[in-house]
Amino acid sequence: MDETRPGPAWPDRQDDRAYGYVEQLTSRGWAWEFLRRNPDFQNHLTNALRDAERERQVRGHYQPAFEHC
Template sequence: MDETRPGPAWPDRQDDGAYGYVEQLTSRGWAWEFLRRNPDFQKDLANALRGAERTNARCVNIISLPSNTVDLSRWGLLFCKLERN
């Protein structure tokens, strides 16, 4: 499941196979499932992603947020500062 792709916040509850993935979730996976459904988090994330720069380096998606963006650390998200060459 791609966390950054727009779409429904959760699978279709009427689809029998839609929640099969939860059997494999770790505690982090469960935390993400609850966090991504939180309307306040959804608003903060949408605000933070406005003007974000997306790149792909070594098969990893990197999202660079502007310095004046919403502070998502209050949601327990970790960020690192990347030095640009």
């Protein structure tokens, strides 16, 4: 299994089949499983994505005068 492929955010903890993929995880995959559930990481990611979108919007409307030189 590709550990970077998006999966369910919260597997059903009462369903053993929901965790079958963990048998294939590498250490990198395990790190991602813990990181993606970390509330601090989730907050930082949300803020970073929001800031990136704002930056994209600002750059989309701003055209420097020297760009066509």
